[in-house]
Amino acid sequence: MLDLPQPYLLFLADVAERGYAKTAFGLRDWAAERCIGEYALPGGLSLDLPRFSPREAYAAGARALVIGVANPGGVISPAWLPALLDALEAGLDLIGGMHAKLNEIPDLAAAAARLGRRLIDVRTPPPDIPIASGKKRAGKRLLTVGTDCALGKKYTALALVRAFAARGVDATFRASGQTGIMIAGGGMPMDAVVADFAAGAAEMLSPDNDPDHWDVIEGQGSLFHPAYAGVSLALLHGSQPDVIVLCHDPSRAVTLGFPGYPLPDLHEAIDLTLRLGARTNAAIRCAGVSLNTSQLSEAEAARAIARVSATLGLPVADPIRGGPVFEALVDACLTAESSYERAAS
Amino acid sequence: MLDLPQPYLLFLADVAERGYAKTAFGLRDWAAERCIGEYALPGGLSLDLPRFSPREAYAAGARALVIGVANPGGVISPAWLPALLDALEAGLDLIGGMHAKLNEIPDLAAAAARLGRRLIDVRTPPPDIPIASGKKRAGKRLLTVGTDCALGKKYTALALVRAFAARGVDATFRASGQTGIMIAGGGMPMDAVVADFAAGAAEMLSPDNDPDHWDVIEGQGSLFHPAYAGVSLALLHGSQPDVIVLCHDPSRAVTLGFPGYPLPDLHEAIDLTLRLGARTNAAIRCAGVSLNTSQLSEAEAARAIARVSATLGLPVADPIRGGPVFEALVDACLTAESSYERAAS
Numbered sequence: 202m203l204d205l206p207q208p209y210l211l212f213l214a215d216v217a218e219r220g221y222a223k224t225a226f227g228l229r230d231w232a233a234e235r236c237i238g239e240y241a242l243p244g245g246l247s248l249d250l251p252r253f254s255p256r257e258a259y260a261a262g263a264r265a266l267v268i269g270v271a272n273p274g275g276v277i278s279p280a281w282l283p284a285l286l287d288a289l290e291a292g293l294d295l296i297g298g299m300h301a302k303l304n305e306i307p308d309l310a311a312a313a314a315r316l317g318r319r320l321i322d323v324r325t326p327p328p329d330i331p332i333a334s335g336k337k338r339a340g341k342r343l344l345t346v347g348t349d350c351a352l353g354k355k356y357t358a359l360a361l362v363r364a365f366a367a368r369g370v371d372a373t374f375r376a377s378g379q380t381g382i383m384i385a386g387g388g389m390p391m392d393a394v395v396a397d398f399a400a401g402a403a404e405m406l407s408p409d410n411d412p413d414h415w416d417v418i419e420g421q422g423s424l425f426h427p428a429y430a431g432v433s434l435a436l437l438h439g440s441q442p443d444v445i446v447l448c449h450d451p452s453r454a455v456t457l458g459f460p461g462y463p464l465p466d467l468h469e470a471i472d473l474t475l476r477l478g479a480r481t482n483a484a485i486r487c488a489g490v491s492l493n494t495s496q497l498s499e500a501e502a503a504r505a506i507a508r509v510s511a512t513l514g515l516p517v518a519d520p521i522r523g524g525p526v527f528e529a530l531v532d533a534c535l536t537a538e539s540s541y542e543r544a545a546s
Numbered sequence: 547m548l549d550l551p552q553p554y555l556l557f558l559a560d561v562a563e564r565g566y567a568k569t570a571f572g573l574r575d576w577a578a579e580r581c582i583g584e585y586a587l588p589g590g591l592s593l594d595l596p597r598f599s600p601r602e603a604y605a606a607g608a609r610a611l612v613i614g615v616a617n618p619g620g621v622i623s624p625a626w627l628p629a630l631l632d633a634l635e636a637g638l639d640l641i642g643g644m645h646a647k648l649n650e651i652p653d654l655a656a657a658a659a660r661l662g663r664r665l666i667d668v669r670t671p672p673p674d675i676p677i678a679s680g681k682k683r684a685g686k687r688l689l690t691v692g693t694d695c696a697l698g699k700k701y702t703a704l705a706l707v708r709a710f711a712a713r714g715v716d717a718t719f720r721a722s723g724q725t726g727i728m729i730a731g732g733g734m735p736m737d738a739v740v741a742d743f744a745a746g747a748a749e750m751l752s753p754d755n756d757p758d759h760w761d762v763i764e765g766q767g768s769l770f771h772p773a774y775a776g777v778s779l780a781l782l783h784g785s786q787p788d789v790i791v792l793c794h795d796p797s798r799a800v801t802l803g804f805p806g807y808p809l810p811d812l813h814e815a816i817d818l819t820l821r822l823g824a825r826t827n828a829a830i831r832c833a834g835v836s837l838n839t840s841q842l843s844e845a846e847a848a849r850a851i852a853r854v855s856a857t858l859g860l861p862v863a864d865p866i867r868g869g870p871v872f873e874a875l876v877d878a879c880l881t882a883e884s885s886y887e888r889a890a891s
Binding site for chain 2: 273274275300331332333334335336391392393394395396397399400401424425427428429430431432433434435436438459461462473476477480481
């Protein structure tokens with residue numbers, strides 16, 4: 202498990218696309234007590250948190266700057282370097298979760314060594330991940346899956362854990378990506394694991410537990426994604442979920458960054474996930490759909506939720522909006538009666 | 547591309563299970579001119595090649611000892627170390643293809659440094675693998691897929707390349723695993739790539755080419771394998787195959803090393819592969835089945851081939867046995883008329 206210096210200053214750099222700022226938004230929304238403010242470069246987004254320079258943030262109590270943005274290749278732009286060096290000079294450690302490692306950037310490594318600061322990469326997998334065994338583990342598991350990246354799999358898992366806890370159900374959020382790991386304080390950076398060990402890493406993330414305990418596992422990517430479907434399948438097989446919740450953004454028509462790839466039909470997405478997931482847990486079922494309606498008005502959101510629910514015959518809700526439909530989705534997760542029948546394959 | 551010292555002495559260690567000696571058998575059968583002999587420890591298999599100690603092999607011209615066996619975790623057993631040190635002393639370089647790297651074993655690294663020998667790991671991926679783009683590439687592609695590991699995907703690809711060449715069709719064998727890389731002299735060790743980049747690695751393995759050129763790509767794992775399905779899906783998506791050939795061993799009932807996992811029905815395996823593969827190449831089709839009949843008599847093999855062919859309505863052959871049925875399978879690979887209809891999904 203990680204032991205991260207806190208509280209955080211959230212760094213947004215010059216990233217203008219909200220889909221690439223998942224880490225910053227996730228920390229703001231789910232670990233607010235650890236986030237003292239934000240720091241963006243010209244052209245960057247805002248989280249509507251207090252704006253601080255690294256020096257001001259340190260004076261206000263911050264102890265680490267978290268790189269809250271990512272881009273498709275997972276690299277650290279040279280344009281960000283002066284700001285990161287400023288943060289080290291100001292007294293902050295750096296926390297990153299990209300493929301590119303902070304300590305592999307010579308200027309940062311030299312400054313951190315000179316100043317006695319830490320460069321912490323939460324995307325570095327633990328050593329000694331085993332090959333998956335495929336063996337059934339005790340306890341209950343829920344996996345959030347998606348029609349694309351960056352549309353609410355982590356938020357849905359976090360909201361379900363809160364809702365389970367509110368009902369007195371023993372549940373743990375299991376983080377599979379960098380932001381979730383920062384929120385949870387531990388987890389498995391699935392996309393950074395060597396491919397042969399990815400299903401084994403998913404098994405490790407969610408070990409044997411009490412029969413009534415729920416692991417609520419953050420999904421990654423999508424089985425329909427032309428770059429990341431392998432990660433999604435390894436996570437599905439290794440998680441052996443009893444329950445899946447499909448996450449979807451009705452305002453998105455094509456895969457983010459892949460214009461030639463329309464999002465799948467929801468029926469097809471559920472059916473394919475159940476068909477593949479049944480290989481390691483024959484009792485897998487779909488409890489319903491988590492709809493990201495952040496681009497819709499309240500009235501539009503209610504209509505979209507009702508429409509998708511009627512089409513699929515399943516509970517549908519936006520966990521961020523909550524309400525009775527979300528409670529119905531929680532019901533369906535916890536009770537097997539609401540299971541969705543697999544299409545004959 | 548790799549530049550490996552040759553010829554090889556093939557090291558079989560103490561491994562008794564033929565399924566874990568794929569590298570040694572593959573080199574014997576497909577790069578015979580580079581294999582001077584074999585070297586086993588007590589309890590190890592034989593390839594029916596001349597048996598040499600490392601010193602005898604060096605005297606006979608060998609310049610490298612190839613570790614021709616693997617085990618589930620990809621580790622190098624401490625029991626093998628004295629033999630490997632003997633080989634270095636005798637003048638041989640070491641070539642390995644396991645997850646465990648030769649140069650991370652202190653005794654080997656020290657001996658190699660002292661003696662001026664090379665420790666070559668063919669399972670180390672090249673740097674700078676991109677995230678997959680999902681963009682269609684020019685040229686034709688065939689991918690061998692399987693109902694399990696270690697049942698003939700590499701052999702089938704190699705046999706098809708030979709058959710294509712015999713018909714004057716321009717074709718290249720694309721190796722995705724350690725043995726194939728040793729045979730081909732280059733390729734992509736798919737299972738050692740970080741999961742997020744696995745589909746990108748598959749795209750890199752089979753770049754743009756002439757419209758009439760065929761890349762015949764060695765498959766990895768199986769979409770039904772509880773540990774390796776993610777690798778298989780990334781390779782399928784990134785390869786964007788026009789044609790798949792399903793590889794199966796009719797004498798195997800369950801997944802090798804995973805007794806709780808029966809092998810899939812062949813109809814289901816073809817249908818699932820086409821359904822998933824269509825995401826990056828809508829024109830994907832199945833040309834037929836490659837049946838590994840090495841455990842059967844000639845008469846039994848002919849009956850098994852006829853039975854599976856009748857059941858599926860597709861060409862079926864054992865490429866190692868060849869014959870008219872294999873020529874029919876080659877026909878089906880090269881001509882779109884024999885395509886297999888996808889089940890409605």
